[in-house]
Amino acid sequence: MDVPVLHRLALNESPYPPLPSVREAMRRAVAQAHRYPESHPDDLTERIAAWCRVPPDRVAVGSGSVGVALQLFRAVVRPGDTVAHAWRTFDAYPLLAAMAGARSVPVPLSPDGHQDLGALLAALDHRTRVVVLCNPHNPTGSLIGAEALSAFLRRVPRHVTVLLDEAYVEFARGADLPDSPALSGAYPNLLVLRTFSKAYGLAALRIGYGLGAPALVERIRGQQLPFGINAVAAAAVKASLRAESELRRRVDTVVAERERLRDELVSIGWRVPAGHANSVWLAAPDPVGEGAAALAGAGVQVRHYPNEGLRLTVGDRKASDAVLTALAGLRGQRRAPNA
Ligand SMILES: Cc1ncc(COP(=O)(O)O)c(C=O)c1O
Numbered sequence: 001m002d003v004p005v006l007h008r009l010a011l012n013e014s015p016y017p018p019l020p021s022v023r024e025a026m027r028r029a030v031a032q033a034h035r036y037p038e039s040h041p042d043d044l045t046e047r048i049a050a051w052c053r054v055p056p057d058r059v060a061v062g063s064g065s066v067g068v069a070l071q072l073f074r075a076v077v078r079p080g081d082t083v084a085h086a087w088r089t090f091d092a093y094p095l096l097a098a099m100a101g102a103r104s105v106p107v108p109l110s111p112d113g114h115q116d117l118g119a120l121l122a123a124l125d126h127r128t129r130v131v132v133l134c135n136p137h138n139p140t141g142s143l144i145g146a147e148a149l150s151a152f153l154r155r156v157p158r159h160v161t162v163l164l165d166e167a168y169v170e171f172a173r174g175a176d177l178p179d180s181p182a183l184s185g186a187y188p189n190l191l192v193l194r195t196f197s198k199a200y201g202l203a204a205l206r207i208g209y210g211l212g213a214p215a216l217v218e219r220i221r222g223q224q225l226p227f228g229i230n231a232v233a234a235a236a237v238k239a240s241l242r243a244e245s246e247l248r249r250r251v252d253t254v255v256a257e258r259e260r261l262r263d264e265l266v267s268i269g270w271r272v273p274a275g276h277a278n279s280v281w282l283a284a285p286d287p288v289g290e291g292a293a294a295l296a297g298a299g300v301q302v303r304h305y306p307n308e309g310l311r312l313t314v315g316d317r318k319a320s321d322a323v324l325t326a327l328a329g330l331r332g333q334r335r336a337p338n339a
Pocket residue numbers: 011012063064065066067090134138165167168194195196197203206207208
């Protein structure tokens with residue numbers, strides 16, 4: 001018998017629905033749905049640029065951050081080129097590379113779940129057109145600090161564009177975070193990729209953006225589908241920018257819940273590395289296959305990478321409690337109710 005899904009923790013979504021002010025902006029935009037949106041999202045681009053404190057010619061908007069990544073690949077890749085990225089990573093990169101006609105070059109993660117920057121550099125050659133870094137990393141949540149990132153960027157040849165995917169950056173904390181908007185002004189071959197799908201909770205609306213040097217941004221905009229950004233989504237993003245402090249508080253709640261979940265998982269015997277995204281990572285050789293089965297049996301959807309690990313999105317407190325109960329039971333331990 002199928003177990004009903006009680007908690008969706010498989011796709012690193014926000015547990016929160018849109019704020020009332022955002023819903024109201026969407027409702028107003030829906031009432032104008034017989035009108036076309038802007039052919040190119042200049043107004044939205046200007047708002048995002050002002051919010052990021054960069055000039056508008058350094059911002060490209062697209063259909064989710066995957067849309068912007070595809071625009072980049074299509075802008076720079078020629079037949080026979082390659083795209084280097086860590087593996088395991090976000091599954092979309094090899095798919096997007098293939099859509100643009102490139103061959104993927106996967107580079108294994110270090111045993112501790114970090115992207116191996118030395119090995120990635122060593123994998124670059126004259127055919128490489130893009131190297132992808134994911135920071136914080138999906139699925140392990142590991143973080144590349146400011147110094148390591150700068151050293152990497154200094155060593156990447158200029159014919160290679162660095163796609164720095166920061167889909168989860170709002171969930172990262174600490175003194176060593178890279179100032180990526182500033183870096184994207186300093187390196188003409190760097191595109192910083194961000195999204196409204198995660199911290200801003202608008203995954204269904206498909207809006208992402210990239211920050212880069214004007215010449216690179218212009219090439220990426222050249223691949224933008226005219227009228228491709230829908231007006232309801234644009235209205236929701238603008239309303240979200242106006243509600244930023246409220247949304248930041250939601251992110252703080254998710255970060256606090258991530259730390260609680262991690263501490264409790266450690267206390268029941270799982271080894272959980274420090275994570276900087278809205279997820280926690282349980283890695284083999286801990287019994288991740290049994291963990292996946294126990295969670296599925298408890299109606300908790302997570303992402304299982306057989307023989308590698310389990311990625312659990314951080315949801316609300318109730319969802320974490322369901323995770324802890326399922327995984328504690330598995331290891332023969334008992335969790336005190338509401339501990
Ligand atoms: C690392 C990473 N980048 C990008 C995305 C997709 O974001 P978007 O919804 O903006 O396309 C995801 C979604 O899971 C992700 O994990």
